Amino acid sequence: xxxxxxxxxxxxxxxxxxxxxxxxxxxxxxxxxxxxxxxxxxxxxxxxxxxxxxxxxxxxxxxxxxxxxxxxxxxxxxxxxxxxxxxxxxxxxxxxxxxxxxxxxxxxxx
Numbered sequence: 816x817x818x819x820x821x822x823x824x825x826x827x828x829x830x831x832x833x834x835x836x837x838x839x840x841x842x843x844x845x846x847x848x849x850x851x852x853x854x855x856x857x858x859x860x861x862x863x864x865x866x867x868x869x870x871x872x873x874x875x876x877x878x879x880x881x882x883x884x885x886x887x888x889x890x891x892x893x894x895x896x897x898x899x900x901x902x903x904x905x906x907x908x909x910x911x912x913x914x915x916x917x918x919x920x921x922x923x924x925x
Contacts, residue, residue: 816898816907818842818861821854824908828915851918852911853888862897864888865914875910 825831825844832845837853844852854863864885867875872894875882881901885893896902896910 816861816904818854818856821852821861821863821911824911825852825915830919831915846915846919849918849920851914860897860899862895863911864893864895865910866892866917867894867910867913868917871913 822833822842822844826833828846830846832848834843834845835841836843840855840857842854842856843850844854850866852863852865855861864887869891872884872892875894876884879901881897881899883895883897884890886895888895894910896907898907902910
């Protein structure tokens with residue numbers, strides 16, 4: 816997965832906007848104004864920060880060397896994911912989807 820594939824996956828989701836609030840080297844994706852993913856445009860290998868349920872975050876970090884506490888983020892709620900062929904495309908997309916689902920506003924039931 817490269818940055819363009821990350822971008823394509825993110826912007827296909829409802830109410831997602833992209834921008835560069837932290838400078839032109841970091842592409843940021845928000846849903847309803849809340850960040851759910853940050854991707855470096857310059858670092859190699861490609862990596863991204865994604866929000867994660869705290870218990871799941873710990874499990875993932877223990878299971879995969881390519882997942883570490885979120886760089887420059889709240890380490891309880893964010894992971895940095897290095898794309899180095901350890902995780903499958905399906906797993907990478909699941910991490911992105913999980914982050915989006917955690918951040919998107921909850922709809923009120925009637």
